[in-house]
Every structure is written in C-alpha cells, then in structure tokens.
Amino acid sequence: MSDIRNKTYAEAVKISRDYLGPAAERFIERQVRSHLNKDPADLQPHDLYKLLDWIRISVSFLSEDADVVEDYVHQLRKLASKGVNSNE
C-alpha cells in the first residue's frame, strides 16, 4: 500500500471508501500509477482533474447506475478544486 500520509491521496481514498469499501485504496493507487505514472505519495490536487475521466470510465464498468458514478466523480472533483484553491 502507498503512503497514506499524502493528504490528497488520503482524502481521495476516504471518498472512494463510500463506493468501493476496502478496495478503495487499491483502486486509487492503481489509477494513479497506471494513468498518471506517479507514486501515490506524490499525488497533487490538480492531478485529480486528470484522473476524473479515467475514474468515471472505470466505475462505469462496475455500475450501470449513472447517478452513483456521477456522484463519485463529483466528490472527487470537489476535493480537487478544494485542494487547488487552498494551494493558490
């Protein structure tokens, strides 16, 4: 497992737990490594914007309920904008 001390990563995992339960950390780590080619410990809030589309596609494979997918992506987008704004 990756370094959960990274705040953005930890927050993304926390949000994901509501949808993916114990698989959340593994899911986010996989997304970050494969789509951003980054170590999750280096995840920055602005990186999340790049991940949103990938996550939407991935979660669409797991659920046909578009509302669930959009709700999940919306939560992550809020986290990304909150992080970017606090950095500015």
Next chain:
Amino acid sequence: MKWRTHSVQYCVALMALYLIASLLIPLSRETREAYNLSLAQAHIISFITILPLFGIWFVAFYAYGLLQKYARAIRHDEEGVAFSKIADGVMILSWGLVAQAFASLILGWVGDQAGGMRATVVVLQSYITLIFPLIAFSYIWSGTQKLLGHRKNVGSLMASRTLLLVFAGIAAAYVYLVLRLHEQSGSEVSPLPALLLLVTIIVPYLFAWFSGITAAYELTVHARLTRGLLYKRALNLLAGGLAFLIVATIAMQYFNSMFLSNLGEFSINAVLLVDYLLLLMIALGYVIVIAGVRGLQKIEEV
C-alpha cells in the same frame, strides 16, 4: 501456488475418470436389490445421475478457482488472508463432492465383491462424507472470524439466539433420529456401536454444521457492516451464495445420513427428487458465489 489456478482442468480430468469408472462399475448390489433394478437399468440410472453431478462439480471447481484468484489479488490486505481461508474451505468442499462420488462408486463395488467387508465400507463411506465438510467449514469459519476481526460481537443478540435455537433443534432431532434408527436397524444404519457412532460421527457432524451455520451468519453480518456501495453489492452476493451453499450442504448431509440408511422404505422417485433438489440448491449456491466473486474481482481489475 500454481496448481491452484487449474481448478477447471482438474475438474475435467476428474469427470473423465469418473465417467470411465462408472461405466466399469455398476450401482451397488444393495441399491439394485432395494429398488429391483436390473444391471442394465442400473447403468442407465448411473449415467442419468452423472450429468447433473458433473454440472455441479464444474460450478464448484470454477467457483473455488475464482475465489482463490480473488484472494491472491488482495493478498497484501487484511481481507486477503480471510478470503484465502474461505477459498481453501470452498476448495475442500468442492473436492469433497468428487471424493464422495468416487467413494460411493468404488466402495459400493468393493462391498459387493467382498461381502464380509460391507461393514467396513459403510464406516469408511460415513467418514469420507463427514471429513471434507468438517475441514471445509472450519476453514470458512476461521476466514469469517478474520473478516470480522475486532468487530466480533456485532451481530444482534436476537439473531444469535435464533441461530442457536435453530441449531439446537436441528442437533436434537438429528441425534434422536440417528440413535433411534441405530437401535431399530442396528448394523444397517452403521456397524459402529452407539457410543462410537456418537463420538466419531454425530458429534463431528454437529461441530461441522455449527461451524458452517456460524460462518454463514458471520459472512452476512460482515457484508451488512462493510462500507462501499458498489463493493457491498458484490460482497452481499458472495456472502448470500456462501450462506446458501453451506445450508444446502448441511441439508444434503442431513438427508443422506437420515434417509439413505433406510433406502428401501422410500420410492426411488422420491429419493432421487429430494437428492436432485438438494444438489440443485448446492449448485445454485456455487453460482451465486461465482456472481459475487466476479463482482469483487472486477473492482480489482478496473
């Protein structure tokens, strides 16, 4: 371990072996005499019963292969160890289905050939039928204990009491019926003396069933308590399927030990109907397990 990934190949090989064995070995003389079957009729019945049996073996082996694959995918997590135990339990249960079928075929034939060995055959068959679920349910139970972890006392008191009451009822009825049958029919039920029957067959069966029922209950509790909307859907299916499978296996054992010892008293149609109904339930349990594991596996693959 690499061999674990070949569950379906093992299943196909065992099917071929069983098909050959069943063509060479007819139904036991005892069964043929109980139902007035000729040798040709016995062969036809054997063949008819093989096809659904193979279907069940296939779903069972496919299910445990998938479960082991999933357990390997999450092996670095706390849940990985728990699922690995559960997968091993389901594997033992699946191999038990095959072992029982082979034992019934081969030992039945041995009993036919050597009349003096019939008692030994009956005892051996009883132990083979018992040992696989006994070990399997213990593994599954230890897996569910790990899944619950520190949340061990989370089930409701009402549910625990109901479970205990149901189990006490099943156990009491089982002990009473087996011992009564033993007293009435003597060595036809089991050549073992009553005390040995109690200690080496009845008590282990009750322990196995208690482990199985508790594991099924704990799995459903774990599924209820787990977070994650999408994860939970798949986990609920897996937990439901395993619970269904465990209950169906127990029902099958109950039926076999209670009614098959009195073969001649029931019509062959009634025995086959109940037997198939229970096998269908077991197969359905495995199918639900497959659906659940596929859902969980998908989460690890996207």
